[in-house]
Amino acid sequence: MSKDQTNQCCCGGNNEQFAKLDEVLVKYEGVKGALIPVLQEAQNVYGYLSKDIITRIGEKLGIATSQIYGVATFYSQFHLKPRGRNIIRVCQGTACHVRGAKAILQALEDNLKISAGSTTPDLKFTLETVACIGACGLAPVLMINDDTHGRLTPEAIPGILAKYA
Amino acid sequence: MQHIRAHVLICAGTGCTASGAKRVEAALQEELAKKGLDKEIKIVETGCHGFCEAGPLVIVYPEGTFYVRVQEEDVPELVESHLYKGRIVERLLYKEPVTHESVPNYNDLSFYKKQQRMVLANCGHINPEVIGDYIASGGYEALAKALTGMSPTEVVAEVKKSGLRGRGGGGFPTGMKWGFTQNAVGDKKYVVCNADEGDPGAFMDRSVLEGDPHRVIEGMAICGYAIGADEGYLYVRAEYPLAIKRLRIAIDQAEEMGLLGENIFGSGFNFRLKIKEGAGAFVCGEETALLASIEGKRGMPRPRPPFPAISGLWGKPTNINNVETFANIPQIINKGSAWYASIGTEKSKGTKVFALTGRINHTGLAEVPMGISMREIIFDIGGGIIGGKKFKAVQIGGPSGGCLPEQLLDLPVDYDSLIQVGAMMGSGGLVVMDETTCMVDLAKFFLAFTQAESCGKCTPCREGTKRMLEILNRITEGNGKEGDIELLEEMSRNIKNTALCGLGQTAPNPVLSTLRYFRNEYEAHITEKRCPAGACSALTGYSITELCKGCGLCKKSCPVEAISGEIKGRHNINSEACIKCGACIAKCPFKAIIKG
Ligand SMILES: Cc1cc2nc3c(=O)[nH]c(=O)nc-3n(C[C@H](O)[C@H](O)[C@H](O)COP(=O)(O)O)c2cc1C
Ligand code: SF4
Ligand code: SF4
Ligand code: SF4
Ligand code: FES
Ligand code: FES
Numbered sequence: 057m058s059k060d061q062t063n064q065c066c067c068g069g070n071n072e073q074f075a076k077l078d079e080v081l082v083k084y085e086g087v088k089g090a091l092i093p094v095l096q097e098a099q100n101v102y103g104y105l106s107k108d109i110i111t112r113i114g115e116k117l118g119i120a121t122s123q124i125y126g127v128a129t130f131y132s133q134f135h136l137k138p139r140g141r142n143i144i145r146v147c148q149g150t151a152c153h154v155r156g157a158k159a160i161l162q163a164l165e166d167n168l169k170i171s172a173g174s175t176t177p178d179l180k181f182t183l184e185t186v187a188c189i190g191a192c193g194l195a196p197v198l199m200i201n202d203d204t205h206g207r208l209t210p211e212a213i214p215g216i217l218a219k220y221a
Numbered sequence: 222m223q224h225i226r227a228h229v230l231i232c233a234g235t236g237c238t239a240s241g242a243k244r245v246e247a248a249l250q251e252e253l254a255k256k257g258l259d260k261e262i263k264i265v266e267t268g269c270h271g272f273c274e275a276g277p278l279v280i281v282y283p284e285g286t287f288y289v290r291v292q293e294e295d296v297p298e299l300v301e302s303h304l305y306k307g308r309i310v311e312r313l314l315y316k317e318p319v320t321h322e323s324v325p326n327y328n329d330l331s332f333y334k335k336q337q338r339m340v341l342a343n344c345g346h347i348n349p350e351v352i353g354d355y356i357a358s359g360g361y362e363a364l365a366k367a368l369t370g371m372s373p374t375e376v377v378a379e380v381k382k383s384g385l386r387g388r389g390g391g392g393f394p395t396g397m398k399w400g401f402t403q404n405a406v407g408d409k410k411y412v413v414c415n416a417d418e419g420d421p422g423a424f425m426d427r428s429v430l431e432g433d434p435h436r437v438i439e440g441m442a443i444c445g446y447a448i449g450a451d452e453g454y455l456y457v458r459a460e461y462p463l464a465i466k467r468l469r470i471a472i473d474q475a476e477e478m479g480l481l482g483e484n485i486f487g488s489g490f491n492f493r494l495k496i497k498e499g500a501g502a503f504v505c506g507e508e509t510a511l512l513a514s515i516e517g518k519r520g521m522p523r524p525r526p527p528f529p530a531i532s533g534l535w536g537k538p539t540n541i542n543n544v545e546t547f548a549n550i551p552q553i554i555n556k557g558s559a560w561y562a563s564i565g566t567e568k569s570k571g572t573k574v575f576a577l578t579g580r581i582n583h584t585g586l587a588e589v590p591m592g593i594s595m596r597e598i599i600f601d602i603g604g605g606i607i608g609g610k611k612f613k614a615v616q617i618g619g620p621s622g623g624c625l626p627e628q629l630l631d632l633p634v635d636y637d638s639l640i641q642v643g644a645m646m647g648s649g650g651l652v653v654m655d656e657t658t659c660m661v662d663l664a665k666f667f668l669a670f671t672q673a674e675s676c677g678k679c680t681p682c683r684e685g686t687k688r689m690l691e692i693l694n695r696i697t698e699g700n701g702k703e704g705d706i707e708l709l710e711e712m713s714r715n716i717k718n719t720a721l722c723g724l725g726q727t728a729p730n731p732v733l734s735t736l737r738y739f740r741n742e743y744e745a746h747i748t749e750k751r752c753p754a755g756a757c758s759a760l761t762g763y764s765i766t767e768l769c770k771g772c773g774l775c776k777k778s779c780p781v782e783a784i785s786g787e788i789k790g791r792h793n794i795n796s797e798a799c800i801k802c803g804a805c806i807a808k809c810p811f812k813a814i815i816k817g
Binding site for chain 1: 517579619
């Protein structure tokens, strides 16, 4: 077995990362209203919230898993399925809408051959929509991971994607 | 100590960073060091100037020369010419859209001239990560004044007299709200700042938090003193990582200097602040949903009363205000309520920051006195419509607001006049539309947004908006029926009257207001199956105008042989056969083919 494989446990995270989850849980011990920040930090570590992670958080915080699912599914920020290595968030807010955001989304869907809300089969890209990232002055805009790209045209999309491929 | 002879301000806000400001800064540092100028010229990172469209922005002081769209490659010339030889780099100056004149000085830009920047006074001018910059500009003086020279009741009275109204949408008198929380009985009280900024297309709160975070912190601390709270929360949307980072730094620095924490200014007043990151739900901007979210629950609104002032966070009396509301507080305490109340109109005092976006030349943030006309905002400050097109309408107040047509452009912008014409101030998002925007499509856009964001707790909002959206979809796809307009109106009334929270109660507004001023566009879609703006692709027909020279290129490009005509004669499109692929438009060398 290769090293990579031994490190993978059934929850999709490796042991070292599981330790990180416990660190997060210790940090929030006894803090009021901790569930959302814990989920946010857990997702930062694991990329998404697997069943095992949610169960462990429930045990440690003493919250029913059904309640955690209720919260995790309510907020668009949380993901229950694995996601791509690069997260594309294309703005569909008002300022971007009036400056052609629909065509940008179309170009992304055509180029990646997936629809918004899904991940490419090779797990390279996840395509999501977002309502305003506050860079409206550069509309239409998109974010890939932490980089913001503005003043977009559909023609510019393949070039931008190539930088992350 | 070496004498600093020039300051180079680089905007490090979200917009300019996206346009490459960090690379410009690195290049500048390197170039200054290379030329040995790094001791006498200081680089300062600032927050957003509200003119992100022209970014990355670089301003050179003492002259105040305003450079736009500066890229790495421009840096050597900028240093050599301006900083070394004192010669302005003409080609990097801003050019006015109408006159094409280039403007060297910050204050002469038409975008800034008519603005009255009070809340935004520091944004773009100080380093938001250095508390000393804020203090040097008079920061925390108001907190000192309140804590050492005023009683909590005096502070509340002062805010009441200023006439300040909430900037988060509703326009509720801030002093009165503080009074309620002050009078509420409780062993523990909270101050909460609503920085969820949900209106998609509004970014004034982001700008204030990134560019001048201490102003908001100071406003919250003054509020804490006034109402008797020792703890506060800032609820910031997760889409604003830079604002969150700057707030963290600001809170740490304020604690270090004893401006937050125990016994502030030796007054015995304690105040601590925490940040809560939102998790991407528009409804969490609604105050009761926001409080539920801070408590770690699903962010669903609950009926009021009880209002948060009586029973808020964890059941304790809680005062919740918007970012811009808090940012107004320090100057009211410093300069007095009478001074503040002298700005604006009878019932709307002070200034308001608007986010100008859409089909307008100057996208950006404009802070203006209440009561200014929409025409001045759009044409004088905003520089008019892109490409000289015709103004059609402006949407104010985002998904809860309404639109104003051409004939209302001279209306004074204040809370009450806007309500009268079926719009609302909202957070201050202004989306400008020109003749190419379809108003039915716009209404559909907003309704699709609120529909997707409905939390699902009550039926009128959850099901009603879905049904309305179906009707609007049908209309824009050319399947509208007689009676659809009346149905939309009836459903709008029902939802407004029965929805539980502001999201549902205001969701039909964009539909009602576009119906009020652009009913004929709805009718054209339904009865003539035509989109007058040429925006709804299912309804746009193609036709050939008299510009046609009869070259025949279009005929060859049409995949379905919908074009007829003889060489040198005017060609024609058979609208029955045309599949609206658009191939012919692209081919015509004489621009004779039009949509719509
Ligand atoms: C659906 C909905 C979304 C809202 N979003 C925001 C928001 O993003 N920011 C904000 O300050 N207020 C928002 N509000 C208004 C708040 O409920 C609340 O009235 C406001 O924060 C009070 O502050 P103010 O008195 O300073 O305006 C929203 C209201 C509703 C119904
Ligand atoms: S009106 Fe809409 S958002 Fe508000 S509580 Fe009802 S379903 Fe939820
Ligand atoms: S739009 Fe397409 S189908 Fe219609 S006339 Fe032009 S080329 Fe032919
Ligand atoms: S391509 Fe243009 S000019 Fe030529 S025939 Fe067609 S419409 Fe007329
Ligand atoms: S609407 Fe797209 S960034 Fe604001
Ligand atoms: S981010 Fe630079 S002007 Fe707004």
